[in-house]
Amino acid sequence: MANTKIPHATAKRLPIYYRYLHFLSDAGKQRVSSTELADAVKVDSATIRRDFSYFGALGKRGYGYDVENLLAFFRKTLKQDKLTNVALIGVGNLGHALLNYNFHQSNNVRISAAFDINEDITGTIQSGVPVYHMNDMKEQLTVQQIEIVILTVPAPVAQEVTNELVEVGVKGILNFTPLRITVPNTVRVQNVDLTNELQTLIYFLDKFGSHNENDA
Template identity: 55%
Template sequence: MGTKRIPQATTKRLPLYYRFLRNYADAGVQRISSSELSEAMKIDAATIRRDFSHFGALGRKGYGYDVDSLLQFFRETLDQDEETNVALIGVGSLGNAFLKYNFQKIHNTKIVVAFDPKAPYDGEERNHIPIYPPDRLEEKILELGIEMVILTVPKRVAQELTDRLAQTGVKGILNFTPERLAVPDTIRIQSIDLSGELQTLIYLIKNDVKDSQMN
């Protein structure tokens, strides 16, 4: 993406664009307009054109967008041709779900190692993925060259583990704990508070009901 700063909202939509474009390419569609993408994705056409404009001239006026060219652009932008190895820390209910989901290898991302306090020192396999105790965290992350981690651990140990990860060269953490983690500038962090998202959804639904009762 070069040195140009891309808005965070645009960045979050990039994987969504890639997924829809891949579906169109698989269906044999050769070109598509922003209005057609808008209708399929339920995103305003002006937003799509603005998002794409951050990356230069991706389409032609009166023609729209070449699906294969656009797909290749987003594949390169999102590094889809390069497999990303991920470590999972915490193999509870949510962690187990990730281990099972891993087989799909969506977006060239693959969990190659996991860590859990109940695992034996020499490791054990689950869904063909080795699981080790946290004592071997630094050793295995360095050995496997892991740069991205999914964190699904209890809140009380989240920051301690994050501090340890910061010493290993990890570049990104997907945080599923409610803890607001402090990280150095060398690490990108995305936090997903499932309970918070659920509360927001409940609030929006209740306000939709209130609005409909007032109208």
């Protein structure tokens, strides 16, 4: 598996599988078939079997998949067997919403620090998270050894902030800004453009109606 390149579409589906396996485990279900998984997560069973095949023999023909074993495998694969601390850069309206979101539900991610320039909130605790001034960002990220951040700053300063994040060794950025930031190939960026997603949804509704389209 170490030398196997996992397709991007497959990687995006792994958290979906993991979340549903949590539901099954909580319900006391011991095994599940690819057909049952397909009905639940709206991904065809052939795609599920192909996705799982990248990781070796996870199930048995005629038996399906052992829920607890599969859950434990994906927990380790997705690094959910240990707590991951992330930082929030920008505590505006969206930033506040993310602070209030329960990341601990079905995963092991915690926002442990937030940064902003608004002196009304810097030096305070917001939703259980300390908010530091942006001037302290590089020092705190280094001290707290945080390598993953959520970026929700205004677009005009997004690249400047990104450059500072790269300087202190940040490895992953979940970018909520509309700007496509530039980073070296040592840094992974995941773009989340809510406006673009909404416009895409409107387009598909207009062209194709309400038929569900899942990523291939």
